Amino acid sequence: MTTFDDTGMFEMVEETGHGPARPRRDRVVVVLVVAAALVVAGVVWLLAERGSDGAADDMSVELLTRPAEDADEVSAAVVDETGIDPESARLAATTAAGPHYAALRWGGELCLVVVPDGDLPRVVCVAPSAGATVTLSDADGSRVRLGADDAPTPSAAEGWRAAGPNVWVLDAPAEG
Structure with missing residues (x-):
């Protein structure tokens, strides 16, 4: 029968001591900035569309x-x-x-x-x-x-x- 020497086996495992990794703050900031940019782009697009409809109101036939x-x-x-x-x-x-x-x-x-x-x-x-x-x-x-x-x-x-x-x-x- 073969035996294994398990001494040192647990020394190879890295211990972080903090549990699961937390998301970095910079990632959260990037996500929030992108979301805000999308909202601003949507509002600008809506205003531009509303403004283009105004051109038709200027035309009378x-x-x-x-x-x-x-x-x-x-x-x-x-x-x-x-x-x-x-x-x-x-x-x-x-x-x-x-x-x-x-x-x-x-x-x-x-x-x-x-x-x-x-x-x-x-x-x-x-x-x-x-x-x-x-x-x-x-x-x-x-x-x-x-x-x-x-x-x-x-x-x-x-x-x-x-x-x-x-x-x-x-x-x-x-x-x-």
Whole structure:
């Protein structure tokens, strides 16, 4: 039978004498500083988002404030394709390219949508601002412009004509 000499076996074990190790104060401080920074970043982000919504409040578009009519209704397919808020859509003008609608996107962008017969709708949007304008060009060279109330009016000398509140049309150039 083999015997073991256990003298010195316990001398190899380090004795700390303090029980389980306590977390260091510097780790706690770092965790608290990171948590505070995250809270501050969240508050700053919230304030920035609230401030960006204020830009949409500065933009007014007379055409979009009138009550909705039957002609203002856009199909679900147009809404899916363009991302506009269907409640905000208003018929702006009708040209050879099809009906043009003024609308807002869910983020507040000002949009102009054309729905050509038998083709996919096209949309152009611009960030909300007091002087926002958006223009759609058609295949024949005609253009339709939508502008906020404070947007500059396009020049009649260049051929633009008013087609209603906030809407102007530039007819296609004459062939020849």
